[in-house]
Amino acid sequence: MKNTTKIFDLFERSLTGPIMTEKDFDMKCVSVGIAKAVKKYDITFDDKHIINQDDALADRVWEAAVEFLAECGVYHQDTSRIIKFSRQEIEDALRDAPSEVRLGNGTDTVVERWRSVDDERPPLNAGSPVGTPIANKYFVPVMQSYIKEPMVDVTTGATLETVGGMEIRTRSALEILAAWEEVQLIKHAAQMAGRPGMPYIGVQMSVSDVGHISAAGRGDYPSGYTHTLGIISELKSNNEIFNKLAHSIMQGGIIDPYANPIYGGLGGGKEGQAVLLTAEMIALSVFFMSACNGSSPTHPVFFNDTTKDLLMYQSLSYQAIARNSHILTNLTLTPVGGPGTKKLLYECVAFGTMCSKSGLTRVLGPRSATGVISGHMTGLEARFHGEVMHAATKIDRVAADKIVKKALSMYEDKMGEHEFGKPFWELYDVEKVTPNKEWLDMYQEVKEEVAGWGLPL
C-alpha cells in the first residue's frame, strides 16, 4: 500500500485553492465547522467511562470528522489559500494509505501495523523524552537509558541545549550543526546500548526547514529512521513544512508528521476535540502524505494530556480511527509528574492502558514533567509505560476502564501541583546507566500496587 496523494498536486492546490484570511479560517471554517459537526452527529459523552465503550459513538465521530475535513480543508499560511480535498478524494486516499511500515534497521527492525481497538498486540513503545531539553553532556547516557530497555521498540530524542558551547539559534548554521549533532549522538547512544539499528523519530532539532533538510539527508540518515514534521494547529501548513515534506519524499523517507490540537482552543470542549483530533489524523494521512500519524493534544492550563477530559476524547478519537480505517496512529504521553514521583507512574498507568485499548499503533514518551524541565527524564519510566501497555492487552475494555479511573483518582486532584521530580543524574548511575535504589524501589512499589488493582503487570 502506498500514499496516493502527490506532492505536485498538493502544491498546486496550495496555489489555487480559495483565498481566506487566517482569522476567518480559524473562526468560520474550524470553529464553526466543528460545532456544526458535533451537533449534527450528536457527539456527547456519557461521562461514565474514560475508555470509550460506545462503538456507535466512535463511528459517528469518524463520519463527523470526514465530513468536517472535506468542508474545512487545510490552510496554507504563506499563500493564504485553503487546500481542499473532496470527501471522495479523502476516502480514496485513506483506502490506499499504508497500514504497516518497517522502522529501524538490522536486528532492531520493528513493524508498525494497524491495530484494532481491542487488539491482543500492544502498541509499539517509543520510549523517549520527546524533545525535553538536556545539557549536551548527558544526552548520550540519557538516550542510552531508554534504548537499552527491552520494553522500548522505537525512540526519539531529547533536545540539545547547546552546540559547540553556544546557544542554538533556529534558521542559522547553528541549527544545522545541532541537527547533525543530534543524529550522530543518537547513533552513538544506540551503539553503546547494543541496539545500533534502533528506529529513531527525527530530527528533534529540525526546528525550521534548514536543520531538517540538512541532517535528515541521504548521506547519513539511516533509512529506518522516520522524518518528523510538526503541522501547525489547527489544520495549517506553510512553506517550511512543504519544504520539509518535499525533501523527505525525495529521500524516500518514512513521513511521520504530527498535529497537536489544544484542548479548549478552536475545537472547544471534549466533544469538539474528539472530532477535530480525528480530522487532524486523517489530514496528516491525506494532505501530508504520511506513513504514520501522531498527536500530542495539550491541556492549556496543566500542559499535559493525562487529565480526565483529555483521556476521554483521545480514547474516543483513536477508536474512531481504528474502527473505520487502517491508518497508523500515535500519541505522546505528556504527564505532569516527573521522574522519581509516583504521580508520573500513575499517569503512565492511565495513559498506557487507554492507548492499549483504543487502537493506537505506537505511543511516544513519557515526556515527563510536561517536557519542559531540563534533565527531568529517565529510561525507567519508559520501561514502566511499556509494561503497562503490554499488561493492558490482557484485560478487556471494561476492566481497563476501571484501571484508568483508579489511576486517575491517584493524581486527578493534584494536577496543578508541579511535582516535577528529580533530574536523570540524581536517579541514575550515569556511568553504568542504571536506575538507583530509590527510583527502582518506587517503581517496584507502584507496580505491585497497580497489579493489585487488576492490571496484570
Added chain:
Amino acid sequence: MDNKFEPLADSIRGGDIDAGIAVVRELVAGGTSPLEMFSGCIEPTLNVLGEQFATLDIFLPELMIAGDVVNAIQDEVAPLLKQGDSASITKGKAVVATVYGDLHDIGKNMVSLMMQVNGFEMFDLGVDASPKDLVAKAEAEDADLLCLSGLMMPSMPFMRETIEMARANAKIGNKIKIMVGGGPVTAEWAMENDADGYADDAMGAVKKAYELLGIESMSAAS
C-alpha cells in the same frame, strides 16, 4: 449590573455583533455615555468571561467572538468619545508576538485575548516576529507594554535580542515594560535578561500587566 445593560451583556456573551451595535445605538439615544457602557457593562462582562475561560468553563472561540463584539462596539462609539475618554477605556497599548523562528501561537493567543478582554489595546504581530519588527511596532504605537512569547530554546536568543533592541531604542527604551512567557522562560530568565515581568499563564499575564503599569483595580484577577 444595571438592568438596562442586560441586552448589551447578552450580545457580548452570545457573540452577536449586530445585536450589540443595535443596543449600543439605543443606549446612546437614551443618553448613556460610552464610558458608562464600558465601566458599567462591557468591562465586568468581559472579566467574567475571562474568568470562565481561565477555568475552561468556556472555550477560546467564545472568548474570541465576545472580543469581536467589543471591538465592533468600540468602532461604533469612537466618534462619540470625548478627548481623554479613550484613555480611560483602554488600560494601555501592548504589542504581542511569538518570537523569531517560533511558530507556537496558542499560548500567545490566549495571553493576547485575555489582555484584550481585560482592557488592553493589543497589537498582535502573530508568530515568528523578528526583533526589528517588534521594536518598530512598539515604537510606532508608542506602546506601554511589549509581550513576548517563546516556547523553544533555539528561539530564546531572539527573545533576548528583542529586549536588548527595545531597551536601546531612544523613543521607547526607558519607559516600555517588557513581559515574557512560554515553556523555557522562567522568572529568573526574565530577571537575568532585563525583562520587567514573567507570568506562567494568561491570567497571570494580565495581573502582571496591571502591576507593571500601576493599575489598581482588577476584578477578574482579584
